[in-house]
Amino acid sequence: MTATATTEGHNSVGIASRAAFKRARRVFVDGTSRVTIERDPIPRYMDRGEGAHLIDVDGRRFLDLNGNFTTLIHGHGFAPVIEAVTRQLRSGTCFANPTLAEIGLAELICGRVPGAETIRFVNTGSEAVMFAIKAARAFTGRAAIAKIEGAYHGAYDWVEVSQASAPGNWGPADDPARVPYYRGMPASVLDEVVPLRFNDVNLAERQIAENADRLAAIVLDPMPSRAGLIAPTPEFVAAIQQAAKRHGIVLIADEVLSFRQGYQGASARHQLKPDLFTFGKIIGGGLPIGAIAGAREVMSVFDASSGRPTLPQGGTFSANPLSMTAGLASMTALDPAAFEHLETLGDRLRDHLGRAISRRGVPFSVSGAASLFRLHPKAKLPRDFREATPTAAEAHVMKELTRSFADASIVLPYGAAACLSTPMTTDDVDLVASVFDNFLVTRSDLIESLAA
Known part of the structure; x- marks a missing residue:
């Protein structure tokens, strides 16, 4: 029909x-x-x-x-999640104190993902990306980021640059324009973003080298969904990896969507070894969630054990027991x-x-x-x-x-x-x-x- x-x-x-x-x-x-x-x-x-x-x-x-x-x-109405959340509802929906459920989910993710030594929970993928970038800034003392043209990383001004560029404004192939996502986006934000073209090794190496002294992070979804759901070439992954290491730039793998690509996630599938990961979507079992994970050295910016951390991170509903319980039930079944x-x-x-x-x-x-x-x-x-x-x-x-x-x-x-x-x-x-x-x-x- x-x-x-x-x-x-x-x-x-x-x-x-x-x-x-x-x-x-x-x-x-x-x-x-x-x-x-x-x-x-x-x-x-x-x-x-x-x-x-x-x-x-x-x-x-x-x-x-x-x-x-x-x-x-797991689709809709997944029984293990329904049962776990129903039990938790009777015990409480949110507390100002930590719960055992957050430890359980953290242990599962850190035990499964190579390079995820420690983790922080937030409420959305957007929030995870935002705090990962802030962590990179706090760790390096730099402000700018590089990201893939057309890639979606949530609702944070810096990652929205060139997210929806088009033939009429995306600029030359060898020098992608910094395109605002909405009217009124601050010019200062545009100045702090370096758009890269996916799978273009030479351009990425040149752009990163030219801006290395101001780049805090390279944000990379191993297989950007809105940018085409296209696989990275091994050469591109290696080039990004080496450039980040050479210039002391924090490499962030945004796996909010792509974590479902395998038991250990998308980075492991594509031989990417980032400093930080961002997670969301499937790790919450259908409830709101986000997470930042990675090398303990970089994640130490969140450390509040001796007073005010380098990067404070809170959130009224971060690590709430409903999301933690649902996520643990869902991820255990995966x-x-x-x-x-x-x-x-x-x-x-x-x-x-x-x-x-x-x-x-x-x-x-x-x-x-x-x-x-x-x-x-x-x-x-x-x-x-x-x-x-x-x-x-x-x-x-x-x-x-x-x-x-x-x-x-x-x-x-x-x-x-x-x-x-x-x-x-x-x-x-x-x-x-x-x-x-x-x-x-x-x-x-x-x-x-x-x-x-």
């Missing part, structure tokens, strides 16, 4: 969602409470989740490839067997998607690793953010693709990483591949526009 859209919303959005959006527009400036909510133009309101599926307020059931932006690695299951499903899906592309001879490609994947309306797999940025025609094709998936009762994130979860089966991933193949056949007229 070909998807259509009207001013009242896409045809897969039901009456109850339309009514909810009408109410929401009275209390939210644009009808939603966060910019990441997808709408067409009306968002779909959810009632509940069950395993790998979502059920909306109109009673329609969807296979969930979003997982609350890759957070729900054993090697669970990751092997996800790896097998991911490999199968990417292979089936690739075979469909080859069989139909269409200009698409697939990126991703482990339980993550992304479809690109491009014949050649992109190597960085600029190559991954869609043209207007490509963006239109991707919008129609998400509509076709919605018509087939599958939630496919638009223009971002899609993910699998442990309750999914081979039948689920085969369905995803089948729906994609059907789109290639039934919308061949639309896909032909990509070659125009």
